[in-house]
Amino acid sequence: MTKPRVVIVGAGFAGYHAAKTLSRLAKDRAEIVLLNATDYFLYLPLLPEVSAGVVEPTRISVPLSGTLPGVRVVVGEADHVDLQNRWVGFTQPEGDHNRLAYDRLVLAVGSVNKLLPIPGVTEYAHGFRSLPEALFLHDHVVRQIELAEQAEDPDEQRARATFVVVGAGYTGTEVAAHGQLFTDALAAQRRRLKIRPRWMLLDLAPRALPELDKRMSDTAHKVLDRRGVDVRMGTSVAVATADGVKLTDGDYIPTCTLVWCVGVRPDPFVSQLGLRTERGRLVTDEFLNVPGFPEVYACGDAAAVPDLTRPGQICTMTAQHAQRQGKLVAHNIAASYGQGRRKPYKHHDLGWVVDLGGKDAAANPLKVPLAGLPAKAVTRGYHLLAMPGNRARVSADWVLDAALSRPAVQLGLVPANTVPLESSSPEIPVHATP
Numbered sequence: 001m002t003k004p005r006v007v008i009v010g011a012g013f014a015g016y017h018a019a020k021t022l023s024r025l026a027k028d029r030a031e032i033v034l035l036n037a038t039d040y041f042l043y044l045p046l047l048p049e050v051s052a053g054v055v056e057p058t059r060i061s062v063p064l065s066g067t068l069p070g071v072r073v074v075v076g077e078a079d080h081v082d083l084q085n086r087w088v089g090f091t092q093p094e095g096d097h098n099r100l101a102y103d104r105l106v107l108a109v110g111s112v113n114k115l116l117p118i119p120g121v122t123e124y125a126h127g128f129r130s131l132p133e134a135l136f137l138h139d140h141v142v143r144q145i146e147l148a149e150q151a152e153d154p155d156e157q158r159a160r161a162t163f164v165v166v167g168a169g170y171t172g173t174e175v176a177a178h179g180q181l182f183t184d185a186l187a188a189q190r191r192r193l194k195i196r197p198r199w200m201l202l203d204l205a206p207r208a209l210p211e212l213d214k215r216m217s218d219t220a221h222k223v224l225d226r227r228g229v230d231v232r233m234g235t236s237v238a239v240a241t242a243d244g245v246k247l248t249d250g251d252y253i254p255t256c257t258l259v260w261c262v263g264v265r266p267d268p269f270v271s272q273l274g275l276r277t278e279r280g281r282l283v284t285d286e287f288l289n290v291p292g293f294p295e296v297y298a299c300g301d302a303a304a305v306p307d308l309t310r311p312g313q314i315c316t317m318t319a320q321h322a323q324r325q326g327k328l329v330a331h332n333i334a335a336s337y338g339q340g341r342r343k344p345y346k347h348h349d350l351g352w353v354v355d356l357g358g359k360d361a362a363a364n365p366l367k368v369p370l371a372g373l374p375a376k377a378v379t380r381g382y383h384l385l386a387m388p389g390n391r392a393r394v395s396a397d398w399v400l401d402a403a404l405s406r407p408a409v410q411l412g413l414v415p416a417n418t419v420p421l422e423s424s425s426p427e428i429p430v431h432a433t434p
Helices: 013-025 044-051 131-150 154-160 170-188 214-227 319-336 372-386 391-403
Strands: 005-009 031-036 040-042 061-063 071-075 077-082 087-091 097-101 104-107 111-113 162-166 198-203 230-233 237-240 244-247 252-254 257-260 264-266 281-283 293-298 353-355 361-363 431-433
Touching (some): 005 013, 005 097, 044 170, 104 319, 154 162, 162 252, 170 198, 170 214, 170 353, 361 372, 372 391
Parallel strands (some): 005 031, 005 104, 031 071, 104 293, 162 198
Antiparallel strands (some): 040 061, 087 097, 111 264, 237 244, 244 252
C-alpha cells in the first residue's frame, strides 16, 4: 500500500523542526515532503553577525537534504492550495509548475518584513530578514566607508558614514550594536577618514528591546551608549529620501543607509487561503489544527496559536515558539496515525539572549539577568544548541574573529536592485479552494 503523505510548506524554525521530528516519529508510517523556496534552513538570529563579517553566510545556511534523513525536499514556492481536493501547487526555481497531493498538510510559511505607510521607505530602505539582505548590508556598509574616505566634501563624508536603523527590537538592536564595532574597525584602517562612523537606532517605543525584560533593555542601552550609538526612543522616520531621512521629531539626518527592522508580519500567503485569520495569522486550536480541516495544521509566525499561559491571547511571533510548535505538530501528526496521543501547545518561557557584539551580550536564562562575558557565554552556548548544524564551523568563525582582524571587502554578490524592501514581502498569488 502507498504510504500517506505529509506535506510541510516552509522550512523556517517551525517547518524545519516539524520535518525533523516527524522523520524520527513517523517516517515508517508516512512519506514526509518538505516544500521550501530554498534548499537550506536559515538560522536567522545570526544574521547580524553575517552583516558585520563575524560569521560566513554559509555557516547559518543549514542544508535541508543533508540534515533531514527520510525527508523528501522539494525546492519551490507554494502558489496554490486546494483544501477540498488536498493538494498544494508550487512553482519550481526555473518557472515550471507542479503540485503535491497530501494526506496531512503543515502550513509553516513564516513571516516577512513589516511595512508601514511612510513616504520613501519602500524606495530607499532595505530590510533585514534574509541572507541576501544581510550580504547586501555588509557590502553596502563597506562601500559607504570607502566612499566616505574618498569624498572631498565634508557633508558627503558625514552622510556616507551615517547609518540609520529603524526598529529597536531584537534584530535592530543587534544590527546597530554590531554595526558600530564593524565600522569603527573599518575606519581605523583608513587614515584619510577623519570622522568616526555614526550609527543611529530609532524606535517609537520608550526603550530598546521593549518586548523583553527591562534589565536586558538597560544592559543594551548601556552598551550602545558606551559605543557611541545615537539611540533615539520615541522617534522614527517621517520621510525617507535618497539623501537622508526626516525624523518625527523634525530633525533631518543626511545618510545613504536606512535599515528597516521594525518587525515582521505573517507571509501574505496566509491572507489569501480563504481561512479564518487573526492579526493576519491562521487561526488554530490548541492542538495546532486549522478549524474545519482536521488534516491541516499551522505553526510558527503564520499561525495564531492560543497561548494557554495567557488566556485569550495568542502566542507571539518568536523563533522559540516556532521551534516548539513545529515539534508539537510532528507529535500530533504522528498521533493521528496511531502513534501516541495528541497534546495541546503550552510553553514555558526559558529566557532570552541578545548578542551585542564584541564581549557584550544580555541574557536572562531562567529569569536570571546576566550581562557582559557571562551573558556572552550563555548567548553563544544557546545559539550553538539551537542550530541544527554547522556548529563547529560557527565556533571556528567566532574563534578566528576573536584572534584576527576581519577581512572587509565588497564581494558584489547582491546588487541593491535585487533586494528592494518591497520584494522582501512579496504578495504571493495564492488561490485556495475551501
